[in-house]
Amino acid sequence: MISSVLFIVFFAMAITFFVKRILYIKRNILLGKKETINNQPAERWKMMFRVAIGQSKMVKRPLAGILHIFIYVGFLLVNIEMLEIILDGVFNSHRLFSFMGGFYSFLINSFEFFALSVIIACFVFLLRRNVVKLPRFHSAEMTKGPKSDANAILLTEIALMTAFLSMNAADSLLQEIGSAHYAQTGTFIISSLLKPLFAGFSESTLIFIERGAWWFHIIGVLIFMNYVTYSKHLHIFLAFPNVYFSKLKAKGYLPNMESVRKEVELMLSPNPYSNSSSENEEPVKFGASDISDFSWKTLLDAYTCTECGRCTSVCPANITGKKLSPRKLFMDIRDRSESIGNAMDLQKANFQPDDKNLLNLITPEEVWACTTCNACAEVCPVNINHTEVIFSLRRFLVMEQSSAPAALNMCFKNIENNGAPWQFSPEDRLLWTEE
Ligand code: SF4
Numbered sequence: 001m002i003s004s005v006l007f008i009v010f011f012a013m014a015i016t017f018f019v020k021r022i023l024y025i026k027r028n029i030l031l032g033k034k035e036t037i038n039n040q041p042a043e044r045w046k047m048m049f050r051v052a053i054g055q056s057k058m059v060k061r062p063l064a065g066i067l068h069i070f071i072y073v074g075f076l077l078v079n080i081e082m083l084e085i086i087l088d089g090v091f092n093s094h095r096l097f098s099f100m101g102g103f104y105s106f107l108i109n110s111f112e113f114f115a116l117s118v119i120i121a122c123f124v125f126l127l128r129r130n131v132v133k134l135p136r137f138h139s140a141e142m143t144k145g146p147k148s149d150a151n152a153i154l155l156t157e158i159a160l161m162t163a164f165l166s167m168n169a170a171d172s173l174l175q176e177i178g179s180a181h182y183a184q185t186g187t188f189i190i191s192s193l194l195k196p197l198f199a200g201f202s203e204s205t206l207i208f209i210e211r212g213a214w215w216f217h218i219i220g221v222l223i224f225m226n227y228v229t230y231s232k233h234l235h236i237f238l239a240f241p242n243v244y245f246s247k248l249k250a251k252g253y254l255p256n257m258e259s260v261r262k263e264v265e266l267m268l269s270p271n272p273y274s275n276s277s278s279e280n281e282e283p284v285k286f287g288a289s290d291i292s293d294f295s296w297k298t299l300l301d302a303y304t305c306t307e308c309g310r311c312t313s314v315c316p317a318n319i320t321g322k323k324l325s326p327r328k329l330f331m332d333i334r335d336r337s338e339s340i341g342n343a344m345d346l347q348k349a350n351f352q353p354d355d356k357n358l359l360n361l362i363t364p365e366e367v368w369a370c371t372t373c374n375a376c377a378e379v380c381p382v383n384i385n386h387t388e389v390i391f392s393l394r395r396f397l398v399m400e401q402s403s404a405p406a407a408l409n410m411c412f413k414n415i416e417n418n419g420a421p422w423q424f425s426p427e428d429r430l431l432w433t434e435e
């Protein structure tokens with residue numbers, strides 16, 4: 001009875017914190033501009049099945065891709081077992097679904113296979129990060145925080161899966177000695193490898209290990225579920241909507257600026273202020289300098305970024321030593337969203353925006369280093385669109401701050417004076433025909 005009450009209280013607390021945190025993230029994402037994305041639903045579903053569920057981009061690097069699939073499928077499947085664990089916790093029962101007999105044994109053995117796969121894959125990932133030291137996990141933006149986050153997640157997954165296997169091993173031994181309360185469920189193949197570790201233990205010690213592992217597993221999963229909302233692992237939830245709402249047009253497609261279209265219309269109109277609404281409208285802002293200038297989809301991109309660094313590893317600007325790292329752009333956008341979100345929660349009705357913006361985090365040097373090749377978007381496993389952010393920041397720098405590299409300023413000047421980017425007068429254009 002006491003254990004049921006304890007379980008229900010803990011479970012309710014974990015769900016409450018989780019829902020609160022999800023609502024906080026949703027509010028932060030909606031700090032971005034409104035944008036309606038509902039075209040081509042069939043195409044979007046197909047893309048989501050291919051890229052998010054089928055992990056088509058992950059397997060382009062086969063080792064990491066296959067290991068990631070083991071972690072992803074394993075973690076999802078093993079957590080189906082959570083349903084039984086939760087019901088057992090609420091009703092103080094034990095292996096509630098064991099009435100399914102042979103099928104139950106098949107399920108648990110499948111979960112054990114994937115639990116072992118998760119452990120192996122996490123070890124390999126830890127080695128790649130900390131021993132082999134793959135460069136993409138050690139670039140400048142991968143400071144102590146992001147590095148520890150990745151390691152903490154991998155170690156937690158190992159601990160949770162080990163608890164699951166230990167629980168089953170102790171449970172099997174208790175079944176063998178006919179302990180009351182432990183229903184006969186058939187053999188658990190993989191966890192039986194752990195049995196020698198517990199050989200000779202008394203019944204009470206085995207019950208302590210089994211119950212300890214059970215509580216560790218369920219409490220660990222509930223804490224983990226809350227932790228991921230603060231971590232890059234949020235992608236386990238957000239990858240699906242992010243891919244669904246991602247861009248369907250060609251990667252190089254650059255949308256027209258609505259604000260420029262309006263300005264041109266005003267300039268060409270014989271009576272620009274005949275429409276009183278134009279006069280009263282807020283002055284338009286060209287490009288983007290802060291999160292509220294981007295669509296909510298860009299902020300969703302930032303919260304979904306897995307910090308895998310695939311984009312940075314293929315970026316020609318980064319490879320040739322420029323300061324730009326496409327991954328950092330989205331880490332900065334997420335940090336800025338969090339800092340504004342926290343200030344809003346702290347100041348409540350008195351919230352005043354600070355005088356900072358994204359350009360305090362992303363320098364013009366980074367913005368102008370991009371070659372707009374879109375290699376980053378091509379490899380991104382969650383379909384993030386990097387160049388849209390870079391273009392918007394550039395547009396702000398040029399059109400709001402008249403700040404552009406010298407070579408471009410010369411080009412702009414020529415377009416203004418000569419109607420072309422070159423330093424020749426329009427009258428001289430046909431000179432070549434004279435020869
Ligand atoms: S589009 Fe820009 S940021 Fe992306 S890979 Fe190319 S140069 Fe790098």
Ligand code: SF4
Binds near residue numbers: 308310326327382384
């Ligand atoms: S933007 Fe995409 S490729 Fe780059 S780190 Fe994030 S998830 Fe990985």
